[in-house]
Amino acid sequence: MAVPVTDIDGKLVIGFDRQQLEYYLSQARASQAPSFGASVADAAKYSAAHGLGVLSGAYIGAVKPGMPAAQAGLKPGDVITRIDATAVNTASDLNLALSRLEKGARIRIGFFREGQPRQAEGLL
Template identity: 75%
Template structure:
C-alpha cells in the first residue's frame, strides 16, 4: 500500500496529516502574499474610542515608506472603505480583499481623508 507524500516549499508531509498540511500551506501563502505596507485597525472602533465621527472601514495607523500604501499616497488617519469593488468595513475585510490579489496587481483604493472621499491607484 502506498503512502502519499506532499512537498510544500521544500517541506515533506507524509500521509494525511491535515494539521501539518494546513500549517505549511498557510506559511507558503503568507510568504507569497504581497505586502500592502499599512498598519490598520477597525475604523469603527478607533473613531468611537477617540470621540470622532464613527465610520466603518480600515483606519490607517502608519505607513511603511516605499510599499504600495505609501506609493498610492495613503497617509496615517485615512480610512480605507473599498479595494477595487470589494467593500472594506473592517481591517479584516481589507486583509481579505488584498489576500485575493497577486503581487503586481493594480488596485483601486477608495478612502476618506479629513471627511472627504478620495481614490488612489497602486500596484501590489
C-alpha cells in the same frame, strides 16, 4: 463511510466545514500575499475610542515609505473603504481583499481623508 479530509498548510479540516475551510484558505493566502505597507485597525473601534463617531473601514495608523500604500499616496489617518470592487468595513476585510491579489496587481483604493472621499491607484 468515507469523510473528506483537507490539508491546508498543515491544518486539517474534517468534512465540509465551509467556514473553517475559508478561514484556513484566507490565512494561507495572507501568508503569500504581497505586503501593502500600512498598519491598520478597524475604523469603527478607533473612531469610537477617539470620539469621532462611528466609521466603517480600515483606519491607517502608519505607512511604510516605499511600500504600495505609500506609493498610492495613503497617509496615517486615512480610512480605506474599498479595494477595487470589494467593500472594506474592517481591517480584516482589507487584509482578505489584499490576500486575493497577486504581487504586481494594479488596485484602485477608495478611502476617506479628513471626511472627504478620495480614490487612489497603486501596484502591489
